[in-house]
Amino acid sequence: MKKGGRPAVSSPQARVDEFDKEPFEARIEQNKIFCKACCDVFKTDRQTINSHIRSNKHLANKKTYRAGQVQPDVRAAVESLLRYALDW
Ligand SMILES: [Zn+2]
Numbered sequence: 453m454k455k456g457g458r459p460a461v462s463s464p465q466a467r468v469d470e471f472d473k474e475p476f477e478a479r480i481e482q483n484k485i486f487c488k489a490c491c492d493v494f495k496t497d498r499q500t501i502n503s504h505i506r507s508n509k510h511l512a513n514k515k516t517y518r519a520g521q522v523q524p525d526v527r528a529a530v531e532s533l534l535r536y537a538l539d540w
Contacts, residue, residue, distance in 0.1 A: 467496045474505055475517055489517035 462470075464478035464485050475488040484493050487504065490513045494500050504510055 462496055462498075464496050467498075467501060471501060471505065474501075475514060487513075489513040 464480055464483060467485055468476045468478045477486040477488055479486045479493060482493065483496065485496055485501065486493050487510065490504075490510055492504070494504055
C-alpha cells in the first residue's frame with residue numbers, strides 16, 4: 453500500500469507516473485489522460501490505457517513523436533558543428 457489515503461480511482465497524474473514511458477499528460481480538470489503522440493484524450497482506467505498503448509495507431513504515432521523530439525537536438529548539434537567548421 454502506498455502512503456496516504458488515496459481514493460481507489462486513480463488520478464490522471466498517478467496514471468501518467470505509472471506509464472512514464474508513454475508520452476502522456478494528465479488532464480486533471482477533465483480527470484482524463486492526454487496522449488501527446490496521438491493528440492487523444494481518454495479515461496484513466498488501466499484497461500483503456502493498455503488498449504491505447506497497444507494500438508497500432510499509438511505505436512506509429514509514438515515513433516513519429518519520438519523522432520520529432522530527437523530532431524531539434526540533432527539539428528542543434530549539426531549547426532554547432534557547422535559553426536565550428538566555419539570558424540576555421
Ligand atoms: Zn497514443
